[in-house]
Amino acid sequence: MSTFWADFLYAAANHPFPSMPVDLLSPFDHRNEFIFPNVPAAPGMPCAGEDRSIYRRGARRWRKLYRVNGHIFQAKRFNRRAFCAFCQDRIWGLGRQGFKCIQCKLLVHKKCHKLVQKPCSNEHVDPIEVKDDANGESTLGRASSVRSRAEVEPPLPETPPAPAAAPREELEPGAQRQYSLDDFELIRVIGRGSYAKVLMVELKRTKRVYAMKVIKKALVTDDEDIDWVQTEKHVFETASNHPFLVGLHSCFQTPSRLFFVIEFVRGGDLMFHMQRQRRLPEEHARFYAAEISLALHFLHERGVIYRDLKLDNVLLDHEGHIKLTDYGMCKEGVRPGDTTSTFCGTPNYIAPEILRGEEYGFSVDWWALGVLTYEMLAGRSPFDIAQAADNPDQNTEDYLFQVILEKTIRIPRSLSVKAASVLKGFLNKNPAERLGCGENGFLDIVNHPFFKSIEWEMLEQKQVVPPFKPRLEGERDLANFPPEFTDEPVHLTPDNDTVIADIDQSEFEGFEYVNPLLMSLEDCV
Structure with a gap:
């Protein structure tokens, strides 16, 4: 054997490359710890090979x-x-x-x-x-977009009374429980959005760790914002029944804030890992795309359009399975054949039919899955514009939308034929011809050659070993969370009595909730 090949095989055995073919780098090999080398030289510093071209960008609803x-x-x-x-x-x-x-x-x-x-x-x-004392006081609402058509909303059902909390093992038989902020210890900030902060907390009674999403009521007093908060709560309740969706533990409120206590998913999000890895082996991307497909199909069967699929919202649990989170953009009550028209989403993932101002349905989620799968396989967005950062005219939202509508998506030659085929299927600009949107719906995805190796029933039961397991030293290990969040001080700003006086508390009646499915001590977080 030549010296060159001896050196090459030695290097491959000790430092496998992320782009190494799957048959050389088994997903079950102990060396897959190198797939996500998320250990920076110093806290807050970029990792070796980290690519900042994949960046976080918040979702929006445009005013209507x-x-x-x-x-x-x-x-x-x-x-x-x-x-x-x-x-x-x-x-x-x-x-x-x-x-x-x-x-x-x-x-x-x-x-x-x-x-x-x-x-x-x-x-x-x-x-x-x-005035009608029985109905309370009117409120103003935020609208969505001048770009979209008038959305004909179906009648929204009245918010049902908060379900009774399930009996807990620590309580006497028949006793019921509601939670408050005093029941939790605030540990660390792990995320922040446009109107919410996410904390890692510990339930004092059981010492179990959860995530807590905190929303200021002053930011959601508009009527549409209140509707969206209620929708997020309903979807969280529904999501508790699926292994690849973050579920809800409980909800409670104070005069100034709303609190969602949800499952704490310790492995970090795909954005964090992709920023350090840039691209994934095809086998890894196939596994994540398949689990995401099952999660989206579950929501669609229950009349929910997710509308905010992106790397930031795909979490990895301690075993390496995915969990979707953040249901603030969801649309409920969508029956087969129904459509909606709200102009919303994260700019880089918005489907062409939304940009064209057309009525749309579940098709927008399959488009977003195509964008996300492309990012996993290629290490960049399909709509990246060369040197856009240096050209102000090309570094705008409107130009990005124009690119999504008009640009022909080019598939990297390094990808397999099957991978190129599935990307072309998901990223078809015509929703009627898009993969997952035909007469067979989800079955077209299941039967696609790209997913031929997937055992779907075993996958849904979490009986398939994930290709990557996050490195965690304990239940509270935050090594997979961005330091720009975890370095923040953990505190809630004091209440402002003047602000609280302007909040119509009747809008939040019935918000309290305790999920019986997550109450037993045997449930995994």
Whole structure:
């Protein structure tokens, strides 16, 4: 054997490359610890080979405004008896029943807003409202986008009363439990979003570790924000029944904040690992894409469009299985054939039909899975623009949207034929022809050649060994979480009595909840 090949085999055995073919780098080999070399030279420093071109970007809902005769209308929910300024009839129903001008406060039916003759004066006009003590006070709402069509919302069911907490082993038979902030010890900050902070906490009674999502009520007093918080709670409850979705432990509130206590997933998110690895072996990407597919299919079967699939929201548990989290962008109550039109999502993952202002359904989740799978396999977004950072005209959201709509997606030649085929299937700009959206739906994904090696039933039962197991030294090990979060001080800012006085607490009635599925001490977090 030549010296060259001897040196090569020695190097491969001791320092396997991430791009090494799967048959040379077995997913079950102890050497897979090198797949995610997440040990920086110093805290906060980049790891060797870390690629910052994959970066975190928050999801958004664009405001939806309707401009008529100088008025700027938004869809609103009225908790008082309100009357239309055009036809004088009462505005009634569930959900967002009418429109309100954000300038002069004029109230109208949705059907009447285009008929308003009186121009907007930009001065406040007292709306025609009759107080109804039983229904409380009206609130204003945030709309979504000038880009999207008017979304016809189905009637929203009234929030059911909070389910009774399940009996706990520590309590006497028949006793029930609700939680408060005093029941938890705040340990560390592990994440932060546009309107929420996520903490690692310990339930004092059992010493079990959970994640706690904290939302300030002052940021969600708009009616649509409140609807979205309720939707997130409902989806968290539903997600507790699936192995690849983060489930809910409990919900409670204080006068200033809402608290979701959820499963603590210790392995970090795929964004953290991809920033250190850049790209994954095809076998790894196939495994994660298959588990994500099962999670999305579960949600779709229950009428939920996820709408925010991205590397940040795919977590790895201590065994290496994925769990989707963050249901703040979800749309509930979508029956087969139903569509919606809200312009929302994380810019790099938004499907073309959303950008075109079309009605859409579950297809947008399969597009996002295509983008995420491309990132895992290629180490970059399919819409990366060379030298965009140096060109202000190309480093904008609008230019990115134009690229998503018009650019032909080029598949790297280094990928296998099967991988290229599945990417082309998911990233078809026509949702009717997209993989997962045909007559056979999810079965088309299951039967695709890229997933031929997947044993789907065993995978759903978590009987397939993950290709990578995060290195963890204990239940509280935070080595897989970004230091920009974990280095933050752990505290909640003191309440402001003036801010609390402006919050309509009736909007959050029934928020408290305890999930019986996560109460037993045997359940794994």
